[in-house]
Amino acid sequence: MNSLHILYQMARADFLERVRRYSFLVTLAFAVYLGYSAYSGQVVLRLGDYRGVYNTAWLSALMTLVTTTFLSLVGFYVVRNSVDRDQQTGVGRILAATPMTRLFYTAAKVASNFAVLSAMVLVLMGAAIIMQLTKGEGAVRIGALIAPFLFVVLPAMAVVAAMAILFETAPILRSGAGNVIYFFVWTALLVAPVQASLPDMAGIGAFMNSMEQTVKAIDPAWKRSFSLSLGGGDFGAAPSRTVLWQGLHWDAQMLLGRILWLGIAVGLTALAAVFFHRFDPAYERGRKRQEARENTPVAETTQLSSAAAPVHLTPLPAQARRSRFGRLVICELRLMLKGRRWWWYAVMAGLIVASAAVADANGRAGVLAAALLWPVLVWSQLGTRENRFDTGALMFSSPDPLRKQLPAMLTAGILFTAAVAAGPAMRDLMAGDGGAIAAWTVGVLFIPTLALALGVWSGTSKTFEAIYTVWWYVGVVNHIRGLDFIGTLPPSRAPLLFIVLTLALAAAAFAGRRARLAYA
Amino acid sequence: MELQIERVGKRYSGDKWALRDFSLKMGPGILGLLGPNGAGKTTLMSIIATITRPTEGTLHWNGSELAKDPNAIRTVLGYLPQDFGVYPNLNAVEFLEYLAAVKGLAATAARRRIEELLDLVNLSDVRKRPLGSYSGGMKQRIGIAQALLNDPQLLIVDEPTAGLDPEERVRFRNLLSELSGERIVILSTHIVSDVEATATDIALISQGSLVAHASPEELLRMVEGKVWEWVLPSAELPAARQSYLISNTMHRADGIHARVVAQSPPPQAAPVPPTLEDAYLFCMSRHRAGATI
Numbered sequence: 048m049n050s051l052h053i054l055y056q057m058a059r060a061d062f063l064e065r066v067r068r069y070s071f072l073v074t075l076a077f078a079v080y081l082g083y084s085a086y087s088g089q090v091v092l093r094l095g096d097y098r099g100v101y102n103t104a105w106l107s108a109l110m111t112l113v114t115t116t117f118l119s120l121v122g123f124y125v126v127r128n129s130v131d132r133d134q135q136t137g138v139g140r141i142l143a144a145t146p147m148t149r150l151f152y153t154a155a156k157v158a159s160n161f162a163v164l165s166a167m168v169l170v171l172m173g174a175a176i177i178m179q180l181t182k183g184e185g186a187v188r189i190g191a192l193i194a195p196f197l198f199v200v201l202p203a204m205a206v207v208a209a210m211a212i213l214f215e216t217a218p219i220l221r222s223g224a225g226n227v228i229y230f231f232v233w234t235a236l237l238v239a240p241v242q243a244s245l246p247d248m249a250g251i252g253a254f255m256n257s258m259e260q261t262v263k264a265i266d267p268a269w270k271r272s273f274s275l276s277l278g279g280g281d282f283g284a285a286p287s288r289t290v291l292w293q294g295l296h297w298d299a300q301m302l303l304g305r306i307l308w309l310g311i312a313v314g315l316t317a318l319a320a321v322f323f324h325r326f327d328p329a330y331e332r333g334r335k336r337q338e339a340r341e342n343t344p345v346a347e348t349t350q351l352s353s354a355a356a357p358v359h360l361t362p363l364p365a366q367a368r369r370s371r372f373g374r375l376v377i378c379e380l381r382l383m384l385k386g387r388r389w390w391w392y393a394v395m396a397g398l399i400v401a402s403a404a405v406a407d408a409n410g411r412a413g414v415l416a417a418a419l420l421w422p423v424l425v426w427s428q429l430g431t432r433e434n435r436f437d438t439g440a441l442m443f444s445s446p447d448p449l450r451k452q453l454p455a456m457l458t459a460g461i462l463f464t465a466a467v468a469a470g471p472a473m474r475d476l477m478a479g480d481g482g483a484i485a486a487w488t489v490g491v492l493f494i495p496t497l498a499l500a501l502g503v504w505s506g507t508s509k510t511f512e513a514i515y516t517v518w519w520y521v522g523v524v525n526h527i528r529g530l531d532f533i534g535t536l537p538p539s540r541a542p543l544l545f546i547v548l549t550l551a552l553a554a555a556a557f558a559g560r561r562a563r564l565a566y567a
Numbered sequence: 568m569e570l571q572i573e574r575v576g577k578r579y580s581g582d583k584w585a586l587r588d589f590s591l592k593m594g595p596g597i598l599g600l601l602g603p604n605g606a607g608k609t610t611l612m613s614i615i616a617t618i619t620r621p622t623e624g625t626l627h628w629n630g631s632e633l634a635k636d637p638n639a640i641r642t643v644l645g646y647l648p649q650d651f652g653v654y655p656n657l658n659a660v661e662f663l664e665y666l667a668a669v670k671g672l673a674a675t676a677a678r679r680r681i682e683e684l685l686d687l688v689n690l691s692d693v694r695k696r697p698l699g700s701y702s703g704g705m706k707q708r709i710g711i712a713q714a715l716l717n718d719p720q721l722l723i724v725d726e727p728t729a730g731l732d733p734e735e736r737v738r739f740r741n742l743l744s745e746l747s748g749e750r751i752v753i754l755s756t757h758i759v760s761d762v763e764a765t766a767t768d769i770a771l772i773s774q775g776s777l778v779a780h781a782s783p784e785e786l787l788r789m790v791e792g793k794v795w796e797w798v799l800p801s802a803e804l805p806a807a808r809q810s811y812l813i814s815n816t817m818h819r820a821d822g823i824h825a826r827v828v829a830q831s832p833p834p835q836a837a838p839v840p841p842t843l844e845d846a847y848l849f850c851m852s853r854h855r856a857g858a859t860i
Contacts, residue, residue, distance in 0.1 A: 359745060361683060363718035367676030368642065375668040382665060386656025386697075437652030441713060444616040445669045446641040452669055565620035566637035 050151070057147075057155035061129060062162045071163070074125050078118075078167040082174025084277060085113055086182075091285075094262050095272035098286035101178075102185035103192050104294030108254050110175035111195040112275050114168055115203040115249035120233050122167060123207050123214075124226065124513040126160040130215035130323075139326035150320040153212050157316045160208035168204060172196050191294050198297060199250035202308040206236075206248055209315035216322040223424040226512035230520065246304025251275075253295060253304070261292045372455060379459035382432070383425050395421055395467070402470030412535035415471050416523045419494070419533065420516070422467055426495055427511040429460050430502025430556065439563075449567045453499075453560050457553070460495025468533065482542075486534025489542040493532045493549045500552040503559035568595055568629060568720060570615070570751055575624030576775075577610050585610040586775040589624070597747045599766030600755040601847055607775040608755045609649055612725050615753065616646045628721070642671070645719030647710045649726045649755075655699025659690055659709055662698055663716060670717045677716070684712040687742070689735070703730040711739065715746075722752045728761055740764045763843045771850050778854045786846040794845045795827045795836035807833070814848050828852075
């Protein structure tokens with residue numbers, strides 16, 4: 048009982064600390080947006096030409112799938128800062144000096160994450176009820192409305208909550224790379240079990256099979272098709288036919304599948320505890336052995352000159368105070384690139400060379416895509432360093448922080464991006480492909496500007512890492528016009544759109560930094 | 568060279584004023600800023616360092632108004648904040664080169680200056696080690712070095728000796744004294760002995776208001792004849808604390824030797840020469856009681 052009380056108090060303190068932050072309101076706003084999207088018909092669940100009659104079962108299934116698919120991605124990034132916050136605030140060291148066990152700590156953090164995600168789920172459940180009341184085509188059945196949230200959504204959120212803690216404690220995953228890796232984990236979690244006919248985290252398989260059987264029963268010639276789209280991405284005519292679907296049957300096998308995911312959440316929590324090192328500074332860096340040696344704490348220098356020895360500083364000549372923008376850009380570049388391991392540079396160089404060497408356009412686009420993902424942690428520093436390393440007071444009390452330092456940072460980002468994407472550009476230049484060069488130029492401007500704007504406004508590298516990875520996957524890897532910011536293939540190029548977007552982002556970055564400064 | 572603060576106030580969210588109606592005029596020398604926690608010292612320093620915009624009032628640096636021309640002060644400013652971070656992957660030289668570039672210093676002059684400063688703060692031996700491996704005291708010394716990079720005319724140091732060992736503290740005090748001749752140094756600290764050793768002027772601040780602005784000698788004169796040493800049994804100390812302002816106590820064979828700041832002496836107490844700490848406590852207690860200093 049006492050243990051449960053301690054667990055409750057730890058989770059409660061963490062939860063209260065979060066919900067009293069401005070960012071929690073933004074989080075809830077996202078949930079409201081998702082709910083509104085579903086309500087206003089921007090979220091479409093269809094089976095080819097069919098949609099379900101808007102009864103309780105169908106609307107609840109729609110909101111459940113929206114929640115488990117989209118919230119399992121966004122929610123992860125929202126809650127993945129709990130351990131880090133204890134690290135940053137120093138509270139972690141205090142907790143580490145108490146009898147608290149590692150499992151206790153990770154369990155409390157998972158519980159707090161779960162509570163935050165549940166708050167978002169509640170908003171979406173509210174949206175389902177409003178939809179049923181305003182657009183419903185049948186009587187409200189409270190049990191049928193709540194059951195999918197209870198049996199499908201909550202276990203999924205428990206997994207996300209535990210995954211977020213694992214991604215804060217496990218080596219490699221706890222670095223910024225974890226934000227990128229999770230996107231691929233999330234994709235695999237949604238797709239792989241469905242394809243293997245296993246119980247999936249989001250419950251897609253269960254809903255899909257049940258709905259497909261219902262359609263097949265009334266239309267044996269119907270071709271299998273199931274899609275859930277958000278924000279008008281559901282191309283083609285609206286479903287013209289309806290099917291009456293009465294909901295899932297919560298039999299033992301289905302409930303066992305959901306309990307399995309709860310078990311996975313518990314397992315992930317335990318695994319996170321294995322990696323959690325109680326804020327021991329020796330593990331905080333999470334670097335390899337050699338780097339750990341390099342960063343072994345330096346002993347205080349002992350050869351101090353006598354305290355009574357006279358101290359003198361040579362006055363600085365007046366001509367020394369000459370501003371050098373180029374020098375500042377070089378320093379910013381050094382700051383961006385310092386601290387990476389040799390193999391990081393080797394892979395980067397390999398990708399640059401390969402992207403120039405591959406003759407086939409599709410192959411080159413593939414290598415370029417890889418080259419544009421590899422340095423995501425370099426870009427994500429832009430605009431966030433002052434916050435992350437607490438150097439704002441030093442930077443913002445220097446002359447012209449807005450007119451010199453910020454442009455120098457952006458220039459360094461652009462130069463770095465140009466180097467990263469240099470391979471295909473050389474080929475395009477030699478081929479005289481003006482369209483490709485235009486798209487390339489805009490892409491090179493766009494990436495660091497996006498990073499800077501998101502960094503300045505959010506203050507954390509996580510925002511860019513999450514948004515960019517999704518954008519990169521949808522736009523660059525799949526060559527979707529309007530989203531492929533660097534125009535990997537001719538049909539996906541839209542330089543005009545991205546130059547406008549780049550200018551808007553640059554303005555946003557300057558406005559964000561301006562707002563942070565007492566004086567511009 | 569003059570820094571003028573006129574009726575400056577800073578209100579944070581709600582109706583909490585961290586600073587109110589604060590006015591001060593400073594010339595070359597070291598101003599020691601003394602006050603209890605939450606008195607508004609750091610807010611005042613942030614305002615002067617152009618980090619925070621005041622809610623009301625104006626600041627002028629050599630006649631230029633800060634709100635209209637913040638660069639007038641930024642180009643001549645050296646600022647060591649109370650809490651600051653470093654970039655852990657850079658070494659001392661790289662970090663200082665970066666800040667020199669941010670401050671607009673030419674590369675060659677910056678390199679010479681950095682060498683000199685690293686010698687001064689005794690970090691030459693570890694200049695190539697990543698800052699992430701530095702101890703708290705060493706980071707503080709890097710902070711001192713960066714504040715002096717541009718040979719500032721206005722040096723603002725907030726709790727500069729925090730984390731320094733005793734020898735480095737003395738050395739830093741000497742450095743401040745050496746630097747103070749042709750510039751304005753504002754030193755905020757809780758350590759009265761740091762101010763006692765270096766300050767040419769002292770500003771006492773409490774609850775966001777200026778309590779007193781005087782030279783150390785003037786402050787000491789305020790408590791002259793008001794400081795007593797009182798020997799009493801240790802059992803009587805709690806009761807004595809209720810009646811008198813006691814600035815210090817020491818256990819001795821004949822009982823507790825209590826240092827009392829009071830207009831009239833306790834029974835059998837002997838007068839002793841006042842210290843700046845006595846003066847500080849006297850002024851603060853008078854301010855709390857609502858009396859003018």
